[in-house]
Structures are given as C-alpha cells and as structure tokens.
Amino acid sequence: MSKMQTSPLAQPLTLTCGATLKNRIAKSAMSDSLGDGAGNPTDDQIRLYERWAEGGLALSIIGEVQGTSHFAEKPGNLILNDQSNSDLLERLAKAGATNNAQLWLQLGHAGAMAHAPISTPKGPSALDLPGLTCGALTMDEITALPAEFAYTASLAKGLGFGGVQIHAAHGFLLSQFLSPLFNKREDAYGGSLQNRMRLLLEVINEVRNAVGPEFPVGIKLNATDQLDGGFAEDEALEVIAAVDQMAIDLIDISGGTYFPGAASSSDRAGSGPYFLEFAGRARQKTEIPLMVTGGFKTLAQAESAIVEGKADLIGLARALVVDPELPSFWLSDQRSEPQFPRFKNPPEGGVTAWYTMQITQNAKEGAALSLDDLEGVVSAYESRDEARRRIWNARHS
16 A cells, blocks of 8 residues: 555544544453452553553453443453442543543443352353353343443443443343343243344443433444354344444444353354454444454455445454554554464463463563463463452452
C-alpha cells in the first residue's frame, strides 16, 4: 500500500447510538485475570488497558465483568456493584480512554460454568456431566437477571466507561440459554428457539432502557458453539434477525465454548479468520455493525474483511497479547503480521496459561515469557488463581 493510500482499517465507525470509534481495530474480550481477587481492578490492569489504548486501537472490551460474586468465571474477574471500589474503576475507565480509545465492559455471568471453588454453578437446566455439574436456575432467579444486567450497565455508564457488551457467547449463561445442549427447560425459557432467546432479548431491552439511547450497547454472540447438537449457524442467524429489531450498536461474532473437553475455535476452524463466512451470511440479516473476532493473523486478512463488507470492526485477542502496539503499526503500514509463539507439545492448559501470564508481563512492560518452561508458567498461573480464590472466598462468603 502506498503512502498516498489509507488503510480501510483507519476509517472511523459511527454506531447507531451516535458514538464514533476512531478506527476499525478492537481488542476483543479476554479473561485477563488481573482483578485483585476481591473483584477490584489492580494497578497492573489499569496500566494494561492504558497501554493497549496507546497502541492505537479504537476499542477495548474487558472480559467477564460480574454484577455479583455468585457466578464468576475466574477469581480474577471484576465485580461491578454497589460494593465495588469506584475510585479504582474510574481510574480504569479513564486509562482505557487514553488516545481517544473507548473501553467497554463485558457484562458476564458464567452460569453453569461458574468457577466452582468460588461459586455454586447454576444454568438453565441441571447437568451432571464429566467436568460439569450444576443446578438449575429457578424462574424467580431467571426473571431477576435482566434487571441485574441493566443495573451493572448503568453503573458502568456512571463510572465513565465507553459502553457495555452483553456476553451471549462461549458457553456462558446467555449462550447456555440459547443452546439446546444446556437448555432442557420446558417453560417459557426453553424448547423452541423463540423461547431459548427470550432471556437474551429481555436483557438487551432492560440494559438499553437503563443506559438510554446514546450509550453504546453491544452483544457477543456465537456463530456456533461447535458441539454436536448444540447452537448452530442457522439458529444464530435467527437470533441476529431478532436482535436487528432492537437498539443494539455492535454485534461481535465469535464461536466455540469453554465446555469441558470441547475443541477450541483454533482447533476446529482451520487457518484464517474463523467466522468471516458466517459474518457474510449475518450481513444479510442486519444492518447493525458487525465485529468479527477470531483467527485474524495478518494485515491483509483484516483489511480484506472490511473491504468485502463482511466485517465493520476487526476483533483481535492473542495478536494484541504478543504485540500490544500492533494497531499503530498496521495503520502506518509498518508491519503485516504479529509473531505468534510456536509451542512444541505444550502441557494441558499451557498455551492458555502462557497467554494469560504474558498479559501480566505486558501490564508490567516486561519481556516476553520463555517458551521453554511452560510447566513453570502453568504453576505460576495456578498459584495466582489459588491465592485469589482465598481472597474471593474470604471477601464474598
């Protein structure tokens, strides 16, 4: 690309609510595991999101911010409610807005996959499977959820965050309601797809009512949960058609689930962006801007997705772990692709542990972790989680 041309990634994107993202590069939600164990941000986490903002992206999304302590995905999750440390959260919001970036909170609830050592997992239906045991939410608990999500969103707005994303992907609670594998209910929230999507639509409506028309609200939705008999692409398209009738500003398309033993998207979807073809189908169902997350490894892939009209925003995760300043290099045509580590026979959980602990290195502006001691990285990762579990249970019991 000549210097006289401008990358399609440099184009601003104006959302329906009127907010404008300065370019087309976003950090998709990850579980950064940088909360303090009591549900509050740490100095490392604040610096991390400031650094990503300085790196040139338009939007960062913090993964799995909980409205309560009861259904967290990890003991490093943030909690946003009336007991939260508002000073730390305001610092985080301000840091993430550096360099005209936006920082959104992903509204989380792990449901059946809540971390058992710090919670009592409950999902749409009771399950007793290898690696996954949970109870069923009562009707009263279900009907209380939209207001809980909405209150968390209103607090996020008041603290200065740029927007919120409703998490309905990756096998967490709202994704569980959509999936016939998780959702065996026989009442108004189970059975037909119309019933299985009911809770998601109620949450969207309540959140929008709570934050008003000018505050960005997005959702993250699976194209497929990549499990036999689970939530699949044709049903996802029907959900997108229903969401199109609501006041949503951004649909983030991803896929896969953290169901125990399930293959990751990178294991199942081949090379290149994982869900781009699905996004092309989704484009026929909605005019809401589409963010596509997963598998973008080169500048050419990201630019072509925008040019072809399949994506309006490119969601990056691990690419921004290995190269936090990648957006500025892509936008100035100084780099075509990040350099991903190549793991040889990693131990179970080793790759996830390496990326999670590398996030911490980035926050501290340290060097890249070695690939030669993944067992040591896993040990450090697990030790930190164990320390935070003790803090969480002491604080929230």
